Amino acid sequence: MxxxxxxxxxxxxxxxxxxxxxxxxxxxxxxxxxxxxxxxxxxxxxxxxxxxxxxxxxxxxxxxNHQKILFTGKIHSQISQAASLKNNEQLYSLADEANNLYEQTGNISYYHYMLICRALIAYNTDLTINQDIIEFMSPIKDYLFKMENWYLYELKLFNNIIYSLTLEEALLFSRTSLKRLETNKPFLEFQHIKQCIYTNLSTLCLEHGNFQAAKNFSKRAIKEAKKFSLIYEMVCSKLNYAIACIKLGEKGNACEVIEKNMSILEYLELDNLYKHFSIFLKKLEITLDAT
CATH class of the missing domain: 1.10.260.40 (lambda repressor-like DNA-binding domains)
Structure with missing residues (x-):
């Protein structure tokens, strides 16, 4: 048309x-x-x-476009969904598809999506940042460092690679991203990304043992999730917040919060995500029965 x-x-x-x-x-x-x-x-x-x-x-x-979603937007949403559900099978398929499209079109976004898929697959294996992940994410980091200003695409990229950054890099990038997000408050997609960035930053801080920062970021993530009724994001953010509280020695009802939200994941049959948090709890030496 x-x-x-x-x-x-x-x-x-x-x-x-x-x-x-x-x-x-x-x-x-x-x-x-x-x-x-x-x-x-x-x-x-x-x-x-x-x-x-x-x-x-x-x-x-x-x-x-005859009510067809532009494919760059479609593949990004599919990657986000597969990443959230820790679905490696779908990530493998999307990585191949993105790579083929990059070879056909030369569009750098497809190259970035392929790298993100491969890095997510490597991370989902044991939730550990290894050299493969760092190498996959290196071209994207270089791309972001060269940008004087970020738009929606760059914000999405940052959100996808947070887990592979050092804590110092993530905090440096987050200042740029959150400042940009504040200037785009009227747009719903920016608001959603803001919540995801807070959640992912809290996860990274947990990984690096900065539990106070993890608590602060997850608290902000919970606030954003409540504001926009993001149920799935709320569950993940509450789990991160409770984990941070336990590691800070501020147990309170944190164990109950973890048990409740793990039950929600189980009830919703989000098996991969349930497994992800189970591994994460074990990794951080949190045993609910013993608390």
Whole structure:
């Protein structure tokens, strides 16, 4: 579907006349030329048009592409899902798919996605950062270091590689990422990434034995998850918070929180994630029966 056809389709679906859509934005006959693909408006006029149609740019592209999600966005969401569920089989498949697409198109995002998949597979084996992971993530770190400013893509990359960074690198990067996120508060996707960054930072701090920082980051993650009703993220963040409290000698009801949220993972049949936290608890020498 061409640009003008998409504008025309949405306008008709919304029961708007050309006069209603064009009023105050452009002459009606100019809109007619747009819809017939004879004229492309300036970007400010274009965004005024889609704003009046009550669709955002991503939705406009989705409609224009015959309601198909652009593949770069699709593969990223699939990787995020596979990573959350610790699904190595799916990660293997996505790594091959991303690598093939990189060879075909030369698009660096596919190269990054392939590296992320391979690093996640290596990490999921025993939850240990090894040399393979560091090598996989090195090109992405170099890419991020060269960026003067980060956009949504760079924020997503950072969120995906946090676990492979040193604590110092992660904290350095986090200052850049969280500052950028604060300037994009109105956008839901940025808000979701902010919560994930806090959760992943808390996990990294647990890995490195910085339990106070882990407690602080997971507390912020819980706050963000509550704000946007992110149930899955809430469970992971509460587990990290309780683990940090136990390691700081602040048990309170931490053991009950861990047992409750592990039961939730088990009830939801999130077997890989349940196994992940079971291994993590053992790694940090937390035995609930003995506490």
């Amino acid at each position: 061409k640009f003008g056809e998409t504008i025309k389709k949405i306008r008709r679906d919304k029961n708007l006349t050309q006069a209603q859509l064009s009023e105050g934005i452009m002459a009606r006959n100019h809109l007619s030329q747009v819809e017939n693909n004879n004229y492309f408006p300036s970007y400010d006029k274009f965004f005024l048009l889609i704003d009046r149609l009550n669709v955002n740019f991503e939705e406009f592209l989705y409609i224009q």
